[in-house]
């Protein structure tokens with residue numbers, strides 16, 4: 001099980017759970033990806049930045065990995081864009 005996996009109430013997990021995945025249902029499926037701080041990530045193509053803590057993530061298809069934290073400057077330009 002992933003170090004930062006989230007399991008929804010009633011979910012029956014039969015497979016390994018990737019990091020940052022929120023699993024729901026029976027059998028459990030990945031519903032959304034969650035930041036390690038517990039906020040849902042919204043991916044733009046394969047990249048997401050947590051709205052709460054600024055952590056950056058990359059979606060590689062079946063997995064999501066953290067790729068660092070935006071600097072304040074980068075975060076500001078992201079909001080403007």
Ligand SMILES: [Zn+2]
Nearest residue numbers: 035037050053
């Ligand atoms: Zn976060």
